[in-house]
Amino acid sequence: MKNITSSLALVFMLLAPLASSAQSPAPAVDETLLRRGNELYQYWCATCHGRGPGHPGTQALETRYGGALPAVLEDRPNLTPDFVGAFVRNGISIMPFFRKTEINDEELAAIGAYLSHTPIK
Amino acid sequence: MASKYIALPKGVSEKDFDAAIVKFREILGNDSVLTSAEQLAPYTKTMMPVSDAEHTLSAALLATTVEQIQKIVAVCNQYKVPIWTISTGKNLGYGSAAPAERGQVVLDLKRMNRILEVDKDLAFALVEPGVTYQQLYDYIKEHKLGLWLSMPAPTAIAGPVGNTLDRGVGYTPYGEQFLFACGMEVVLANGEVLRTGMGSMPNSNTWQVFKWGYGPYLDGIFTQSNYGIVTKFGFWLMPAPPAFKPFAIQYQHEEDIVEIVETIRPLRISGVIPNAVVIAHALYEAPVTAKRSDYVSGPGSIPDEAVHRIMKDHKLGIWNVYAALYGTQEQIDVNWKIVMEAFLRSGKAKILTEEEVAEDAAFTYRAKLMCGEMTLTEFSLYNWRGGGGSMWFAPVSQARGSETLKQMALTKQILAKYGLDYSGEFIVGMRDMHHIVDVLYDKTDPEQVKAAYQCFDELLTEFSARGYGTYRVNTAFMDKVAETYGPVQRNIHKTLKKALDPNGILAPGKSGIR
Ligand SMILES: Cc1cc2nc3c(=O)[nH]c(=O)nc-3n(C[C@H](O)[C@H](O)[C@H](O)COP(=O)(O)OP(=O)(O)OC[C@H]3O[C@@H](n4cnc5c(N)ncnc54)[C@H](O)[C@@H]3O)c2cc1C
Numbered sequence: 001m002k003n004i005t006s007s008l009a010l011v012f013m014l015l016a017p018l019a020s021s022a023q024s025p026a027p028a029v030d031e032t033l034l035r036r037g038n039e040l041y042q043y044w045c046a047t048c049h050g051r052g053p054g055h056p057g058t059q060a061l062e063t064r065y066g067g068a069l070p071a072v073l074e075d076r077p078n079l080t081p082d083f084v085g086a087f088v089r090n091g092i093s094i095m096p097f098f099r100k101t102e103i104n105d106e107e108l109a110a111i112g113a114y115l116s117h118t119p120i121k
Numbered sequence: 122m123a124s125k126y127i128a129l130p131k132g133v134s135e136k137d138f139d140a141a142i143v144k145f146r147e148i149l150g151n152d153s154v155l156t157s158a159e160q161l162a163p164y165t166k167t168m169m170p171v172s173d174a175e176h177t178l179s180a181a182l183l184a185t186t187v188e189q190i191q192k193i194v195a196v197c198n199q200y201k202v203p204i205w206t207i208s209t210g211k212n213l214g215y216g217s218a219a220p221a222e223r224g225q226v227v228l229d230l231k232r233m234n235r236i237l238e239v240d241k242d243l244a245f246a247l248v249e250p251g252v253t254y255q256q257l258y259d260y261i262k263e264h265k266l267g268l269w270l271s272m273p274a275p276t277a278i279a280g281p282v283g284n285t286l287d288r289g290v291g292y293t294p295y296g297e298q299f300l301f302a303c304g305m306e307v308v309l310a311n312g313e314v315l316r317t318g319m320g321s322m323p324n325s326n327t328w329q330v331f332k333w334g335y336g337p338y339l340d341g342i343f344t345q346s347n348y349g350i351v352t353k354f355g356f357w358l359m360p361a362p363p364a365f366k367p368f369a370i371q372y373q374h375e376e377d378i379v380e381i382v383e384t385i386r387p388l389r390i391s392g393v394i395p396n397a398v399v400i401a402h403a404l405y406e407a408p409v410t411a412k413r414s415d416y417v418s419g420p421g422s423i424p425d426e427a428v429h430r431i432m433k434d435h436k437l438g439i440w441n442v443y444a445a446l447y448g449t450q451e452q453i454d455v456n457w458k459i460v461m462e463a464f465l466r467s468g469k470a471k472i473l474t475e476e477e478v479a480e481d482a483a484f485t486y487r488a489k490l491m492c493g494e495m496t497l498t499e500f501s502l503y504n505w506r507g508g509g510g511s512m513w514f515a516p517v518s519q520a521r522g523s524e525t526l527k528q529m530a531l532t533k534q535i536l537a538k539y540g541l542d543y544s545g546e547f548i549v550g551m552r553d554m555h556h557i558v559d560v561l562y563d564k565t566d567p568e569q570v571k572a573a574y575q576c577f578d579e580l581l582t583e584f585s586a587r588g589y590g591t592y593r594v595n596t597a598f599m600d601k602v603a604e605t606y607g608p609v610q611r612n613i614h615k616t617l618k619k620a621l622d623p624n625g626i627l628a629p630g631k632s633g634i635r
Binding site: 043047048053054055056057059060063089090098100101102 | 162163181183209213232251255276277410485486496499500504
């Protein structure tokens with residue numbers, strides 16, 4: 001198996017420009033889905049990706065982007081559900097994978113929707 | 122012809138595996154039998170310095186009931202298909218959710234996650250394997266049960282069943298997890314269901330309160346083993362104390378470890394300090410706030426001079442002791458006086474209380490671990506090198522200062538030979554110490570991968586040559602560690618395996634047992 005880290009890095013490079021251009025025009029907002037996504041994000045992701053010191057995920061992204069992009073995932077303008085999904089399922093570098101038995105596909109879609117939707121964050 | 126599977130179990134033909142998969146689907150339904158590369162991706166990532174191909178599974182089975190598991194083992198026996206069981210599957214640094222050997226089927230019990238009972242008065246829990254600490258924590262809060270969990274540092278995402286079965290450690294007074302286990306239900310390879318201890322007796326209500334039952338005590342043989350699949354697990358919880366006082370003590374010189382251990386041991390054995398105290402080296406704590414690249418670049422392990430700069434910049438000792446007092450305020454006041462007197466005697470210790478370091482991120486997460494609160498801060502260790510490579514080197518030592526100094530010096534010397542840093546800590550048990558070293562390396566750098574493998578191998582060789590045994594190890598080195606405990610133990614393990622699992626279908630290779 002080829003190295004997952006490098007293939008994910010590639011996914012990132014391919015998706016990043018697409019992601020930002022896909023922001024407009026704003027799609028219809030499913031508030032229930034976003035609320036669910038927010039809850040699940042707080043449950044599964046915020047312990048590592050939260051704001052402030054003591055959050056290794058945020059710390060890793062600070063180093064990776066060196067300020068070019070926000071280190072806190074909730075502040076990121078360019079995330080898409082597919083992009084989020086790839087990292088959750090495969091992990092990357094210090095981030096562990098999460099299996100379907102932990103976060104199922106619907107839950108993952110909700111987290112993806114929440115993180116891709118800037119306004120209500 | 123290309124196989125439709127990403128791997129096949131050793132010695133099993135694709136035709137037989139097809140037949141087994143059909144039966145697994147009949148038992149579990151199509152959606153709960155995973156075989157595609159995409160579905161299996163999360164089960165293939167490990168942090169070990171070997172190719173992930175060596176630990177690639179053939180399929181994952183998502184079971185939720187005891188009856189399903191009984192049927193699964195029947196199919197496994199029929200087709201000689203080996204299964205590797207995981208509960209919450211976060212054995213990071215010890216093999217993750219991947220099996221010991223290529224081609225094994227992972228039995229993923231994460232969805233078998235009922236909290237069956239939490240008894241407030243007797244302070245015990247009975248849970249299924251997929252229950253996470255977060256889930257149990259929320260349940261206890263919601264029902265206002267006033268009980269505390271003892272958790273490993275990955276808290277929220279790990280679980281009591283997997284952690285205890287691998288004989289993990291936490292940081293409260295209940296930190297030596299298996300000491301507080303009480304009663305298991307186990308599906309055996311022949312499909313029979315055993316309840317250990319008092320659980321064997323019909324109508325008994327003492328399964329979770331009396332460990333030993335009658336006759337030989339069996340629970341131990343289901344830990345770090347492959348003799349059964351644990352489907353229910355009982356354990357004791359700590360009643361939340363009226364008061365809790367976490368504190369840190371810093372020392373400036375590596376040799377001070379002798380004094381630290383000599384001071385802690387009597388306090389720990391007498392119960393003045395009741396919890397699993399941690400003595401963390403500066404390089405174990407530094408990643409919480411420091412970046413390695415701000416201090417060194419290029420190959421080689423970090424020089425002592427840089428470590429001293431880190432200590433100064435990030436207000437760390439070379440050793441950072443974290444411990445806590447528990448009880449009523451009066452009890453804590455009395456014990457605090459004893460602790461202060463013991464540590465201040467030589468004039469080397471700097472004692473820091475919560476009031477002084479409440480804002481410190483390292484202290485905050487250590488304090489959380491000591492009172493069973495959720496935190497994932499310790500994952501910052503992986504930011505130190507980046508690249509996702511990590512193996513826990515975990516030799517046991519006597520709780521004696523001279524021993525810890527010897528172990529630290531030997532570890533540092535071997536790590537330095539391979540250009541790796543000493544990210545180490547000692548966790549003080551009842552009379553032992555778990556010396557825990559995170560062998561961190563960049564898994565995307567082939568040179569570091571090679572060095573990390575050789576380094577770990579040499580650590581095991583040199584430590585065992587001096588009589589220092591390892592308490593737990595990642596799946597790439599299980600045979601090597603089993604070998605260090607000598608042939609008689611290996612033979613007994615094998616004899617039990619043959620008796621309980623003659624077809625060798627349960628987790629072959631676990632702890633070197635086949
Ligand atoms: C930053 C960091 C810090 C860590 N700190 C600690 C720590 O403080 N203490 C500690 O102990 N560990 C620590 N770990 C290691 C590990 O993550 C934990 O031990 C974790 O609890 C293990 O994963 P789990 O609970 O999901 O168990 P699982 O992965 O589900 O199980 C562990 C193993 O037990 C066996 N097993 C599991 N379920 C069953 C079953 N039902 N029947 C039979 N056998 C079974 C299998 O061999 C399995 O591989 C740390 C890891 C990281 C990344």
